[in-house]
Amino acid sequence: MRMSSMIVCKRTQPFLHNIPTGGLDMQILRPQPPKEKVVVVMGATGTGKSRLSIDLATRFPAEIVNSDKMQVYEGLNIVTNKITEEERRGVPHHLLGVIDPTSDFTASNFCNMASAAMKSIVSREQIPIIAGGSNSYIEALVDDDDYEFRSRYECCFVWVDVSLPVLHSFVSERVDRMVEKGMLEEVRKMVTPHVDYSRGIMKAIGVPEFDKYFRAESFSDEETRAILLEEAKNEIKINTCILARRQLEKIKRLRNVKGWRVHRLDATEAFRKCGEEGEEAWEKLVVGPSTMIVGRFLYNFGPKVYGDVTVTRAAAMGTAMAAASH
Template identity: 40%
Template sequence: MNTFINNEEFKKKVIFIMGATGTGKSREIEPDSDFTAEDFCLQAVIYIEKILKTQRVPIIVGGSNSYIEKLVEDPVFMFKYKYDSCFIWIDVEQSVLNRRVDMRVDQMVKAGLVDEVRHIFIPDADYTKGIRRSIGVPEMDRYLREETNIDGDDESKQMILQDSISSIKRNTRMLICNQLAKIQRLISEKMWSVHHIIATDVFKEDREEDLDEAWTNTVLQPCLDIVKIFLKNDYHNIIIDCT
């Protein structure tokens, strides 16, 4: 008698929203501490189970693709055995993404990026650990050193600041390229089945729809359609809220 049961039917559902990201600062982690891939996985598993107990679908949004890969692929966490994953990749054309990066960095500067970095600035700090290795922090080192130089003139300091901002933009673009390459590798080498949503039209300046309408039509609705199909035969009485 064949007692084999298809485990695929009884796996719990988890959704991943992937894509290239800009810069950001975490306020939940001490500046000098490292939040490792293992830390991420341990926390993710805890919260996934908490959410599943409420009969809702865990959705993991963003984060390092390397961290997501470890969570899914590392046999220690048995993720593939316990969970059925739906991967959705929100993608934007590189030229449009680069323009958005420049705008976002400028907005961050206006919102107080320099003050935020100044708050954690320590001369000769180790920029390989914790939040200090985040894009936006090491690039400001030269400016913050020059800022305290009483012999430096304001014009020179402003030039250094602009150079620092340009470095943030350049390094963010490089980060995006690396992130996109990692997603492509997960598809080609790890054989992840990833739903590819192209969101470029949403961010084009000459779009005819307003931003919210364009986002709904181009990104949100296709994602909801994918998720509905993914959850169609779920055996865990998942609550679906598509409002």
């Protein structure tokens, strides 16, 4: 059950006392308005960012703002791995499948649209959860040149991490599943003889890799087509793994160089397990700790979390989890 939206998710600023007023700008000394709170779910492709954002949005009064630069486009739902209506579990989503697939969507476009979405969400006394793998877009939004975002919002950054060997194996299997679900046919409908792979959604991993297959398909025998399809799938897997490494490097730079306070959750064991064991590991290693982190951030209860280490007592954990489920 989601938390009551009547709880105010803001942190008040301390009032300044006993400061001489002579020669000082009194505007500076006035209490600053409380900042709205925003949760940002980060991680490499395939680590479960969308899943975690839904898990959190069903525990807190929240709506989700997509920050994946390919998922903002309309179409190619299999290729871009858009979360389905059923998987959204009734949680409102913004910037998901709303942009013309032939247009270019820039970081500036994202900042403008995400800011508008967040203001709308906050006006309904809901918490914006920004979730997606385009960390350059998130950085442009949070660390804008005029400091407008930081002056208005306070952020809680949650990073879902999976060890690269395990993630690469998962990504490989996911590409195979995407092809089985109709990825090839989905791309075929979008490709034209003079397609430009440098614009819009056509830049997405999983589109240009099929170009050689489509060009040779009409005059190739079945064996040749099978070989070309396998080559395309392998190229998609390689490019996706390269993307994952770049995304991880970006997150580490934001954390270690720019000083963003990012809470890391290691989901590796959840990815190693299957079925019910995998679900239990996800709840224990990802959903539970992230609920604690976000609960403390929003309402100032629960354990303190520093980087990868959670400092808590069992009683405090039980109290936080109980509160977050009502």
